Amino acid sequence: MTAPTTAAPAWAPYGDASTDWATLGADTMLAREPVMNPHDKWEYEDGLMLGGVLAVHRLTGDPRYLEYVRRNLDHFVRPDGSIHAYRYDELNLDHVNNGKVVLDLYDETGEERYRKAADLLFDQLRHQPRLEAGTFWHKKIYPYQTWLDGLYMGSVFYARYCATFGREDLFDDVALQFTSAYDLTLDPASGLCRHAYDESRSMPWADPRTGWSPHVWLRALGWFAMAMTDVLEHLPETLPQRATILGNLRSLLGAVRGVADARTGLWYQVPDQGGRPLNYLEASGSLMILAAVAKGLRLGYLDDDWAGHLDHAWGSATREFLSLTDRGWVNVNKVCQVAGLGGAAGRDGSYAYYMSEPIVANDHKGVGPFLLLAAEMRRRRTG
Template identity: 45%
Template structure:
């Protein structure tokens, strides 16, 4: 019976080891924990070419540079190769939509082209660049957010097209692409920034015809958190590629500094987070929103790391990040990480006649693990972790 006792002892030891392992805290960085959870929950991100794919995969690109883990690169390639054909066409993409959102996932094509040398990625990149060459514009050359939203500038659009277009300009020697990128940023700052608060309205209608547009200014009525988050991320990501001697670079840095100050003023003093409608914390139904908070943490921390922002904003970013982890992150018994309290979607006008009111922004569904929160949370985590001893590409 000695063999039975030995087997029983080994089995009991394994069981106790598994229990101890399950009870021991996961000490991996939150960037890794969230990414691993995302990969398990969504090995394939979308059935169609969609901007949310790029939001998540842009974070995986940064994580791959940080860790060198080949699984993250393969996750990117697997999700992009669902759409890019051997000939370089993009399945489910329609250029004639003239939709700035459709540019965003193209950011990952640069990585794949650089790492593999496959010309199909270059052809797909050129397809998206060609959309922007023919994209409808305002009288001053600003890109319409979409063909179905004529004469409108939205904060979202700067993030969708700006980092792609500036990287195209640097990579392929297209000086016009650089100037178009900075021109868009400057137009948005001119028309969407509120001079009193420094905050940015969600949209602007050149024709003053939309139901949400002020008849005098053309602006929408409120400061939507994720809208400003998109713009903040666009600024720091464009600066990654904009040449040091470009004449608009100092102005864009000043815009980022001004925006950082405005964002810091509306940070919740208790949690460190930011509200869905940024300047209305006491409004009934307003809530602390995860995607905007993650975007602001990312932009502020990266701005400090890159030398664009004063070091004082690092503490603003750290407070925001602590708030995210404490209040909006949850972990299942099996270790799966969730990001909660994310605005599912918000827009202006369209078939639903979204009017840009506070009530509208508070009426949209609140969800968990939405790509628009998960991607920025991973990026925010990487930036905060960089100040704790890590390094970023």
């Protein structure tokens, strides 16, 4: 008697690296989330997502994407330039991130409401408390602390505002935000930057000698890599610190590449401890790093030897992180919902802490970099 054979299961394909993920992803947002924030909150991850939709708009010229961005942002930015649900008094860098989309719409329309809203967010930065090194505090409720996330949230907008409205006198200070944050968080032994730094050494999570948080966190590295890549576009090439930022970007990404998963080219939630139990390939940070790499290659910031890693890792990302529903909508899976330090929950920055945060799908912190990366990869493919 011949033993029965078991055929391999025939799963329907979800797509691959050649799929037009940029259009699928943007169309998904229009259909699945016509209102970007049903909780009526001014939240940084929405600006990240809208920036991704705008990247697809610039690639395709499809006016539906621009209309989606404008309709959602105009819910918050009033005709007089005030911003619904924004709290200036919190002095929170996260609240500034959406300002980049405000500037996008100002560039598109020239409408004064966007200029006034940008002025309001810029004024917050002019009054943001600082560490002794000159680096912005992350939030008023997190005194004497810099988090890598904050460079993407506040300082890219800072650079772009200065470039747009002729504040060349502040470019040195913009650059200082990046160079000081790198210096304060860099672990020379690994070449990687820690999630955060506490100047006061008073936080329970802070090393009493260095002020560092205990671990490297993938999404913090992703925020920082994207921030450095973006800010280089807005700083004049004659600014001496620009070369320093470019060198820091190359060094950091080189160290990040050194801890990539050998099979996929992607990265773990705690990226320098890939073999440790419970660690997992995380979507948002991996997509952020790849988006920074793709843009860096396009603009000549990175050497061409990154190209093979990018193409391999993008193919892996489509298999590890992306799926399509029966309606043809894109799901971005394996996203760490949130991670921070201190606060009411007493987040201690331990390995166990980073493993304990929920893993979700379709959080805008994953959707945004997916759209940015998908637009870059389509550009690479079509020229």
